[in-house]
Amino acid sequence: MTPKPLRSKGNAVINLMGAVGGIMVLGMVALLAPDKANINYWPLFLGTAGVMVVGVIILKLTVNEPAEVIKMRHNSATLGIDVEEAEHDDTLVTHERLPKEYRKSLIFILLSVALWFMGYNAVTSAFSKYAMVSLNMQESQSASILMVASIAAIISFIPVGILSSRIGRKKMILVGVVVLATVFGTSAFYTGFNPLLFVSFALAGIAWAAINVNSLPMVLEMSKGANIGRYTGYYYTASMAAQVITPIISGALLEHLGYHTLMPYGALFVGLAFLTMMMVNHGDSKPIIGPSKLELFDVAD
Template structure:
């Protein structure tokens, strides 16, 4: 059986729209908070963490809710359409609030955007496994991730091109560009994907598949081996620590570049675009490498690259094109980590509780993204903006220490017919 690439592309449009928005959120909202409303770094970091606080509660809720409903349009599609529509309308109020310096309008509109994104984030992610046969989900997930990176690249490119080099830029054009991409992507998805019909076809295919992991034959009441549980604990700690390091850069770099390097307009987006573009180019080679040397070694190599890039970033006292080379290594390192970390978590589970372990993965990654904007923001405000890169360097090294203690979840897969199949764990 072969993967339906055309179908997977259309399914991935939902994730493309999501990634496009979050790239906008991480880069522009901190600038509005700081430059327009004069909010300090600690409070900016706190406000930037709100989306992850909401996500901890709302993503499981709407994901479970979409499991239980059944409409003529499917289980997931209504959430995607409703969430995107509310998000596009409310996000256009944000640049209006910025231009008029109306904080009440800004706070309310941003709250509506974050709520609407939570409505369809989990259903959009669940659409892929719903409409993909079990034995093809790994390959499909690789394509979904690539499309998410394309959405992020689009936003970074628009930031670089559309934001004028002035003290108080008007952000309407960049919000309009991202809103158009989100709306266009979801319209194409709804036209191309008939969820109910496809889900029935896939359900029949899955019923015919009898392949089961040896872990599935174990009694559900059996507890996890202590050694495996210890490895899982260290792996989850590693996930928390490297997200703490990486998210500090992604949420504060726009302010760092404008204040420390005196970059104007959207020039800061170029380095982030290099990191994301390099990650895209690295996915397939890293999939091949991890298939040959194992996931743990590949992740450790990624941590070393990330740590080295954070260390080098500190020495740039002003903007230099060489920073793009540093961020290129950041992108490679992050790709090595992100491609292999989730499969390692799931490797320690049974197929029957993959959802539970997926929840653990996102709990620790989102917790880091709540914690780090607040702590790093406090350091930026009360000590110096120059603490940003050392902060990320320290937490990255700590993730290396915990990762060295992980001794399970590192199976080397059998060589695949397609390199895309190296990206993730077999379902």
């Protein structure tokens, strides 16, 4: 339902609300499972299920997706965006093949998604053990560092979405990739706890927000409106496959070579994503400078 030029902002809101959902779960754990030695998981399962059911009911009652999509297509057409879709409101599926240059960009951005998820997921999943084994840190210290990264990402989602609409998605992603690879690479030189780790991982959180907010919209930019579900599937296939593969590879390295390989591993895969992103030439949005006709999407509601 969101017009293409505004999808980075829209994805920022999605990520923010996902973070709010995570905070809600933490609150439910604190309220429904105060006794960590003898946890009854049924209230947590039922509470989570209840929240999801309420969400679906609200979605059904308040959002008329087909009507909103048609309205979005006509508003987009007034700006010269996907004009042909506004003329075929009843089109649900199209099997039109992407032009060769677009297919190349799609393949390389999906490779990029897989690579940076391989690096980021490996580091965040094993950081607590890495901090204890390689840095002689307490578990509470490593948890605090990861929390700082999460908070920094949450704070950054909306500003990153706004900035991406102005300077372009690809540039924001490349900046995020460089910062994230640098953070992981330099973190390999720490030999013990250092307060600078909080700064490093705050930057990592901001960098991850810059990457995550823009990657899905870049994939969807290459789709037709009727195929948006299919392209969303491509994106999540790449990201989820990476998160299945990387624990196996990184885990083998940690087990057989040692935990000192974790940060270089993360930096390597995120760095490789920079190279593949440089091959992506489609999926960006044109910068929006100053007042824009896109305001009509706001007044149309």
